[in-house]
Amino acid sequence: MKMRSIRELCPEADRLELEVPLKKRGYKVNLLALGDVGATLLLGLKTLGAGVIDTIGIFDVNPDMMKRYEIEMNQIGWPFGTVKLPQVEILNADNLFDCDMFIFCASKAVPPVGASGDVRMMQLEANGKIAAHYGALAKEAGFKGIFAVVSDPVDPLCKEVLLASGLKAGQVRGYGLGVMNKRAEYYAALDSRFESYMTEGRAFGPHGGDLVIANSIENYDDELSKELTKLTVEANLRVRDLGFKPYLAPAISSGAVSLLLTLQGEWNYSSVYFGKGTSGAFMGVKNRINDIEAEFEDLPLPEKLFVRIENAYKNLCALR
Numbered sequence: 001m002k003m004r005s006i007r008e009l010c011p012e013a014d015r016l017e018l019e020v021p022l023k024k025r026g027y028k029v030n031l032l033a034l035g036d037v038g039a040t041l042l043l044g045l046k047t048l049g050a051g052v053i054d055t056i057g058i059f060d061v062n063p064d065m066m067k068r069y070e071i072e073m074n075q076i077g078w079p080f081g082t083v084k085l086p087q088v089e090i091l092n093a094d095n096l097f098d099c100d101m102f103i104f105c106a107s108k109a110v111p112p113v114g115a116s117g118d119v120r121m122m123q124l125e126a127n128g129k130i131a132a133h134y135g136a137l138a139k140e141a142g143f144k145g146i147f148a149v150v151s152d153p154v155d156p157l158c159k160e161v162l163l164a165s166g167l168k169a170g171q172v173r174g175y176g177l178g179v180m181n182k183r184a185e186y187y188a189a190l191d192s193r194f195e196s197y198m199t200e201g202r203a204f205g206p207h208g209g210d211l212v213i214a215n216s217i218e219n220y221d222d223e224l225s226k227e228l229t230k231l232t233v234e235a236n237l238r239v240r241d242l243g244f245k246p247y248l249a250p251a252i253s254s255g256a257v258s259l260l261l262t263l264q265g266e267w268n269y270s271s272v273y274f275g276k277g278t279s280g281a282f283m284g285v286k287n288r289i290n291d292i293e294a295e296f297e298d299l300p301l302p303e304k305l306f307v308r309i310e311n312a313y314k315n316l317c318a319l320r
Helices: 036-048 063-073 121-141 154-165 177-190 222-233 235-241 248-263 303-317
Strands: 027-032 053-059 087-090 101-104 146-149 172-174 202-204 212-214 268-276 279-290 293-296
Touching (some): 027 248, 036 063, 063 087, 101 121, 121 146, 121 154, 146 154, 154 268, 154 279, 177 202, 177 222, 177 279, 212 303, 222 303, 248 268
Antiparallel strands (some): 172 268, 202 212, 268 279
């Protein structure tokens, strides 16, 4: 069987270096926008970030929203000072990028419950302008940290930030694939046909319709993998069918958990840049930051699986 390498997507791709190396603990992270996703992500970072994050700065266009979350989040904790959780502080427009990681959760166009089609891509035009705006602000501030994009559609918004900011490609990262992995695991736990995914499977690609779920790398089954992929891509619609916006799992699995793993230099699912200069796209893959440079898992891939990933990458490149 012919095997392929994910590096073949862009053999001359830029190195994914940061401006400053990871330090594993004592981080200051700043969070933009306290909507459904942002507020839930904030709760995740507050409760899970002990020993990694010292301070979480928050900013929202609604000042009362900032005051509310500063009050409530700083009333969450363990008794008797046994565990020190991150302190939450209100930011102003002048110190947004005074941090190690800037988390972009702003969104202007969240599709209502009942909307049909790819609800993530519906947000591209409006949210792309916002992402580019904050990318430009990062450039003005001489930002040296990690610009983390959580808003949908994650991967194209990362490209908007990269083009507007002039940051190194390794500084911009997208966080949407973590929940897709957990959704695939959810269905794998419900149906024994998919159980190999729990130990042998992988997720690739964007947080959207071109997602690629592989039931197994060593024992890849194309039909089974495509069936599991469809279930995973449409998992958010099952929540919308019940009349709710599906933001809890993304905010925690793609957001809080994956962001903390990134800061600790641990393997996680997130989007990194495959490209040379401005020619390329952000795409989700299992990766980690090793001191100052991101490395992605590059397993030998069966031809059919590689073709699916390559198609997703080409479609992402074609968006701009």
